[in-house]
Amino acid sequence: MQPSDYGPFPYLPITRRPKFRWPGGARVALWVIVNVEIFPLDRPLPRPQPGKDAKVPNVRIWGERDYGNRVGIWRVMEILRRFGIRATAATNSLVCAKHPEIVAEGVRLGWEFIGHNRTNALRLNEIPPEEERGVIREVFETLARATGRRPVGWLGAGRQETWNTLDHLVAEGCLYVADWPNDDQPYLMEVGGQSLVSVPYSSEINDFQAFHEHRYPVAEFEGMIRRHFDVMYREGAESGRVVPISLHPYLIGLPHRVDCLASALDYICGHDGVWLATGEEIARHFLELRRSSG
Secondary structure (H helix, E strand, C coil), X not given: XXXXXXXXXXXXCHHHCCCCCEHHHECEEEEEEEEECCXXXXXXXXXXXXXXCCCCCCXXXXXXXXXXXXXXXXXXXXXXXXXXXXXXXXXXXXXXXXXXXXXXXXXXXXXXXXXXXXXXXXXXXXXXXXXHHHHHHHHHHXXXXXXXCCCCEECCXXXXXXXXXXXXXXXXXXXXXXXXXXXXXXXXXXXXXXXXXXXXXXXXXXXHHHHHHCCCCHHHHHHHHHHHHHHHHHHCCCCCEEEEEEECHHHHCXXXXXXXXXHHHHHHHCCCCEEECCHHHHHHHHHHHHHHCC
Protein backbone atom coordinates (compact mmCIF):
# COMPACT_ATOMS: atom_id res chain seq x y z
CA MET A 1 0.00 0.00 0.00
CA GLN A 2 1.53 3.29 -1.09
CA PRO A 3 1.29 6.24 1.32
CA SER A 4 -1.75 8.32 0.37
CA ASP A 5 -4.34 10.63 1.85
CA TYR A 6 -7.11 7.98 1.66
CA GLY A 7 -7.31 4.23 2.04
CA PRO A 8 -6.93 1.66 -0.78
CA PHE A 9 -10.65 1.61 -1.54
CA PRO A 10 -13.14 3.93 -3.24
CA TYR A 11 -15.47 6.15 -1.28
CA LEU A 12 -18.98 4.77 -1.73
CA PRO A 13 -21.77 6.13 0.50
CA ILE A 14 -23.80 3.42 2.19
CA THR A 15 -26.97 4.92 0.67
CA ARG A 16 -25.73 4.24 -2.90
CA ARG A 17 -24.74 0.59 -2.64
CA PRO A 18 -26.60 -2.48 -3.90
CA LYS A 19 -29.02 -3.83 -1.29
CA PHE A 20 -28.34 -7.25 0.18
CA ARG A 21 -29.38 -9.64 2.93
CA TRP A 22 -27.42 -12.09 5.02
CA PRO A 23 -28.10 -15.87 4.92
CA GLY A 24 -31.67 -16.79 5.66
CA GLY A 25 -32.78 -13.25 4.92
CA ALA A 26 -31.20 -11.94 8.13
CA ARG A 27 -31.04 -8.19 8.64
CA VAL A 28 -27.86 -8.14 10.71
CA ALA A 29 -24.78 -10.27 11.23
CA LEU A 30 -23.92 -10.37 14.93
CA TRP A 31 -20.14 -10.60 15.20
CA VAL A 32 -18.59 -11.07 18.64
CA ILE A 33 -14.82 -10.50 18.74
CA VAL A 34 -12.97 -11.61 21.87
CA ASN A 35 -9.45 -10.22 22.20
CA VAL A 36 -7.29 -12.99 23.69
CA GLU A 37 -4.16 -11.14 24.70
CA ILE A 38 -0.99 -11.62 26.67
CA PHE A 39 1.36 -9.04 28.15
CA PRO A 40 4.84 -10.15 29.26
CA LEU A 41 5.56 -9.18 32.85
CA ASP A 42 9.06 -8.01 31.90
CA ARG A 43 7.95 -5.45 29.28
CA PRO A 44 6.25 -2.07 29.78
CA LEU A 45 2.55 -2.23 29.09
CA PRO A 46 1.23 -0.15 26.18
CA ARG A 47 -1.53 1.59 28.15
CA PRO A 48 -0.96 3.98 29.70
CA GLN A 49 1.74 4.72 27.14
CA PRO A 50 5.09 3.79 28.64
CA GLY A 51 7.64 6.55 28.93
CA LYS A 52 11.38 6.17 28.83
CA ASP A 53 11.37 5.70 32.59
CA ALA A 54 8.60 3.06 32.66
CA LYS A 55 9.38 0.45 35.29
CA VAL A 56 8.83 -3.29 35.21
CA PRO A 57 7.32 -5.31 36.66
CA ASN A 58 4.11 -3.29 36.85
CA VAL A 59 2.34 -5.90 38.93
CA ARG A 60 -0.94 -4.03 39.42
CA ILE A 61 -1.63 -3.26 35.75
CA TRP A 62 -0.23 -6.56 34.49
CA GLY A 63 -2.29 -8.48 37.03
CA GLU A 64 -5.51 -6.81 35.90
CA ARG A 65 -4.90 -8.09 32.37
CA ASP A 66 -3.81 -11.55 33.48
CA TYR A 67 -7.14 -11.87 35.29
CA GLY A 68 -8.80 -12.01 31.88
CA ASN A 69 -6.95 -15.19 30.95
CA ARG A 70 -7.16 -16.85 34.36
CA VAL A 71 -10.83 -16.09 35.06
CA GLY A 72 -12.61 -13.63 32.80
CA ILE A 73 -12.47 -15.50 29.52
CA TRP A 74 -14.04 -18.59 31.04
CA ARG A 75 -17.07 -16.54 32.07
CA VAL A 76 -17.28 -15.05 28.58
CA MET A 77 -17.02 -18.49 26.97
CA GLU A 78 -19.88 -19.82 29.07
CA ILE A 79 -22.15 -16.89 28.19
CA LEU A 80 -21.45 -17.15 24.45
CA ARG A 81 -21.97 -20.92 24.57
CA ARG A 82 -25.34 -20.34 26.20
CA PHE A 83 -26.49 -18.25 23.22
CA GLY A 84 -24.92 -20.45 20.55
CA ILE A 85 -22.44 -17.73 19.56
CA ARG A 86 -19.12 -18.79 18.05
CA ALA A 87 -16.78 -15.91 18.71
CA THR A 88 -13.91 -14.71 16.61
CA ALA A 89 -10.87 -14.83 18.89
CA ALA A 90 -8.29 -12.19 17.95
CA THR A 91 -5.39 -14.00 19.53
CA ASN A 92 -1.81 -13.08 20.39
CA SER A 93 0.28 -16.02 19.20
CA LEU A 94 2.16 -16.20 22.52
CA VAL A 95 -1.11 -17.30 24.10
CA CYS A 96 -0.67 -20.64 22.31
CA ALA A 97 2.49 -21.36 24.31
CA LYS A 98 1.59 -19.72 27.60
CA HIS A 99 -2.13 -20.51 27.90
CA PRO A 100 -2.89 -23.44 25.55
CA GLU A 101 -5.97 -24.33 27.58
CA ILE A 102 -7.70 -21.20 26.30
CA VAL A 103 -6.97 -22.08 22.68
CA ALA A 104 -8.07 -25.69 23.14
CA GLU A 105 -11.39 -24.65 24.66
CA GLY A 106 -11.99 -22.10 21.90
CA VAL A 107 -11.41 -24.81 19.31
CA ARG A 108 -13.82 -27.11 21.15
CA LEU A 109 -16.46 -24.37 21.10
CA GLY A 110 -16.04 -23.81 17.36
CA TRP A 111 -14.52 -20.35 17.68
CA GLU A 112 -12.66 -18.74 14.81
CA PHE A 113 -9.06 -17.69 15.53
CA ILE A 114 -7.46 -14.74 13.76
CA GLY A 115 -4.03 -13.12 14.01
CA HIS A 116 -3.48 -10.42 16.63
CA ASN A 117 0.32 -10.01 16.78
CA ARG A 118 2.62 -12.01 19.06
CA THR A 119 1.69 -9.93 22.10
CA ASN A 120 -0.29 -6.77 22.68
CA ALA A 121 2.76 -5.21 24.26
CA LEU A 122 4.34 -4.72 20.82
CA ARG A 123 2.50 -3.31 17.79
CA LEU A 124 3.43 -3.65 14.13
CA ASN A 125 4.43 0.00 13.88
CA GLU A 126 6.90 -0.48 16.75
CA ILE A 127 9.09 -3.15 15.11
CA PRO A 128 11.75 -2.77 12.38
CA PRO A 129 10.04 -2.67 8.95
CA GLU A 130 12.09 -5.58 7.65
CA GLU A 131 10.69 -7.81 10.43
CA GLU A 132 6.99 -7.08 9.92
CA ARG A 133 6.12 -9.76 7.38
CA GLY A 134 8.03 -12.39 9.35
CA VAL A 135 6.02 -11.51 12.46
CA ILE A 136 2.71 -11.78 10.59
CA ARG A 137 3.74 -15.12 9.07
CA GLU A 138 4.87 -16.45 12.44
CA VAL A 139 1.57 -15.46 14.06
CA PHE A 140 -0.45 -17.25 11.38
CA GLU A 141 1.74 -20.36 11.51
CA THR A 142 1.69 -20.55 15.31
CA LEU A 143 -2.10 -20.27 15.41
CA ALA A 144 -2.39 -22.86 12.63
CA ARG A 145 -0.35 -25.38 14.62
CA ALA A 146 -2.33 -24.72 17.80
CA THR A 147 -5.82 -24.77 16.26
CA GLY A 148 -5.40 -27.07 13.27
CA ARG A 149 -6.40 -24.35 10.82
CA ARG A 150 -4.52 -21.38 9.40
CA PRO A 151 -6.26 -18.10 10.22
CA VAL A 152 -7.77 -16.07 7.40
CA GLY A 153 -8.32 -12.86 9.36
CA TRP A 154 -6.23 -10.23 11.12
CA LEU A 155 -6.78 -7.63 13.84
CA GLY A 156 -3.63 -5.72 14.68
CA ALA A 157 -2.63 -5.17 18.29
CA GLY A 158 -3.94 -1.72 19.07
CA ARG A 159 -5.35 -1.82 15.50
CA GLN A 160 -2.04 -0.38 14.38
CA GLU A 161 -0.68 -0.86 10.85
CA THR A 162 2.20 0.36 8.74
CA TRP A 163 2.05 1.28 5.05
CA ASN A 164 3.16 -2.30 4.35
CA THR A 165 0.79 -4.28 6.59
CA LEU A 166 -1.97 -4.88 4.04
CA ASP A 167 0.54 -6.02 1.43
CA HIS A 168 2.02 -8.50 3.90
CA LEU A 169 -1.42 -9.79 4.87
CA VAL A 170 -2.37 -10.39 1.24
CA ALA A 171 0.97 -12.10 0.58
CA GLU A 172 0.31 -14.43 3.52
CA GLY A 173 -3.10 -15.43 2.15
CA CYS A 174 -5.22 -13.37 4.52
CA LEU A 175 -8.89 -13.02 3.55
CA TYR A 176 -10.00 -10.13 5.76
CA VAL A 177 -8.77 -7.43 8.11
CA ALA A 178 -10.64 -5.76 10.99
CA ASP A 179 -8.44 -2.74 11.73
CA TRP A 180 -10.57 -0.16 9.88
CA PRO A 181 -13.67 0.93 11.86
CA ASN A 182 -15.07 3.14 9.09
CA ASP A 183 -18.23 1.33 7.95
CA ASP A 184 -21.25 -0.77 8.94
CA GLN A 185 -20.83 -3.18 6.01
CA PRO A 186 -17.86 -5.10 4.62
CA TYR A 187 -16.05 -3.60 1.65
CA LEU A 188 -13.14 -4.50 -0.62
CA MET A 189 -9.64 -3.11 -0.38
CA GLU A 190 -7.45 -3.29 -3.48
CA VAL A 191 -3.90 -4.10 -2.45
CA GLY A 192 -1.21 -4.75 -5.03
CA GLY A 193 -3.72 -5.95 -7.58
CA GLN A 194 -5.40 -8.29 -5.08
CA SER A 195 -8.43 -7.93 -2.84
CA LEU A 196 -8.75 -7.93 0.93
CA VAL A 197 -12.10 -7.66 2.71
CA SER A 198 -12.51 -5.12 5.49
CA VAL A 199 -14.96 -6.46 8.08
CA PRO A 200 -16.17 -3.69 10.41
CA TYR A 201 -14.80 -3.82 13.93
CA SER A 202 -16.20 -1.36 16.48
CA SER A 203 -14.36 1.35 18.35
CA GLU A 204 -17.40 2.26 20.44
CA ILE A 205 -19.28 -0.99 21.04
CA ASN A 206 -16.09 -2.06 22.69
CA ASP A 207 -15.53 -2.68 26.37
CA PHE A 208 -12.06 -1.11 26.22
CA GLN A 209 -13.45 2.22 25.06
CA ALA A 210 -16.44 1.99 27.38
CA PHE A 211 -14.70 0.98 30.60
CA HIS A 212 -11.04 1.87 30.16
CA GLU A 213 -11.24 5.08 28.12
CA HIS A 214 -14.65 6.59 28.91
CA ARG A 215 -15.25 5.02 32.35
CA TYR A 216 -18.90 4.37 31.54
CA PRO A 217 -21.01 2.55 34.12
CA VAL A 218 -21.95 -1.04 33.34
CA ALA A 219 -25.57 -0.22 32.59
CA GLU A 220 -24.50 2.36 30.02
CA PHE A 221 -22.43 -0.19 28.10
CA GLU A 222 -25.36 -2.59 27.99
CA GLY A 223 -27.59 0.27 26.84
CA MET A 224 -25.09 1.19 24.13
CA ILE A 225 -25.12 -2.35 22.77
CA ARG A 226 -28.92 -2.42 22.71
CA ARG A 227 -29.28 1.02 21.09
CA HIS A 228 -26.60 0.24 18.51
CA PHE A 229 -28.37 -3.00 17.66
CA ASP A 230 -31.76 -1.28 17.38
CA VAL A 231 -30.48 1.14 14.73
CA MET A 232 -28.59 -1.55 12.79
CA TYR A 233 -31.64 -3.83 12.91
CA ARG A 234 -33.90 -1.06 11.61
CA GLU A 235 -31.51 -0.14 8.82
CA GLY A 236 -30.88 -3.81 8.09
CA ALA A 237 -34.46 -4.11 6.89
CA GLU A 238 -33.25 -2.24 3.79
CA SER A 239 -29.77 -3.72 3.46
CA GLY A 240 -27.65 -5.98 5.66
CA ARG A 241 -25.53 -4.58 8.47
CA VAL A 242 -22.79 -5.94 10.74
CA VAL A 243 -23.21 -5.60 14.50
CA PRO A 244 -19.75 -6.08 16.02
CA ILE A 245 -19.29 -6.41 19.77
CA SER A 246 -15.64 -6.08 20.75
CA LEU A 247 -14.64 -7.64 24.07
CA HIS A 248 -11.60 -7.98 26.32
CA PRO A 249 -11.98 -10.66 29.02
CA TYR A 250 -10.04 -8.68 31.62
CA LEU A 251 -12.72 -5.98 31.37
CA ILE A 252 -16.06 -7.59 30.49
CA GLY A 253 -15.17 -10.76 32.41
CA LEU A 254 -15.21 -9.06 35.81
CA PRO A 255 -18.04 -10.25 38.08
CA HIS A 256 -19.78 -6.89 38.25
CA ARG A 257 -19.80 -6.49 34.44
CA VAL A 258 -20.27 -9.86 32.83
CA ASP A 259 -24.02 -10.11 33.32
CA CYS A 260 -24.55 -6.98 31.23
CA LEU A 261 -23.13 -8.92 28.28
CA ALA A 262 -25.55 -11.77 28.89
CA SER A 263 -28.48 -9.37 29.14
CA ALA A 264 -27.56 -7.55 25.93
CA LEU A 265 -27.12 -10.80 24.01
CA ASP A 266 -30.44 -12.10 25.32
CA TYR A 267 -32.07 -8.98 23.93
CA ILE A 268 -30.38 -9.26 20.53
CA CYS A 269 -30.95 -12.99 20.15
CA GLY A 270 -34.63 -12.51 20.96
CA HIS A 271 -35.09 -10.90 17.53
CA ASP A 272 -35.71 -12.71 14.26
CA GLY A 273 -33.35 -12.01 11.40
CA VAL A 274 -30.10 -12.10 13.38
CA TRP A 275 -27.29 -14.17 11.88
CA LEU A 276 -24.75 -15.36 14.47
CA ALA A 277 -21.58 -15.25 12.39
CA THR A 278 -17.81 -15.35 12.54
CA GLY A 279 -15.66 -12.83 10.72
CA GLU A 280 -14.71 -15.41 8.10
CA GLU A 281 -18.36 -16.25 7.42
CA ILE A 282 -19.18 -12.57 6.99
CA ALA A 283 -16.25 -12.01 4.62
CA ARG A 284 -16.97 -15.09 2.50
CA HIS A 285 -20.69 -14.34 2.22
CA PHE A 286 -19.88 -10.78 1.18
CA LEU A 287 -17.55 -12.06 -1.55
CA GLU A 288 -20.17 -14.53 -2.75
CA LEU A 289 -22.73 -11.73 -2.98
CA ARG A 290 -20.33 -9.73 -5.12
CA ARG A 291 -19.65 -12.70 -7.40
CA SER A 292 -23.35 -13.49 -7.83
CA SER A 293 -24.17 -9.85 -8.62
CA GLY A 294 -21.58 -9.81 -11.38
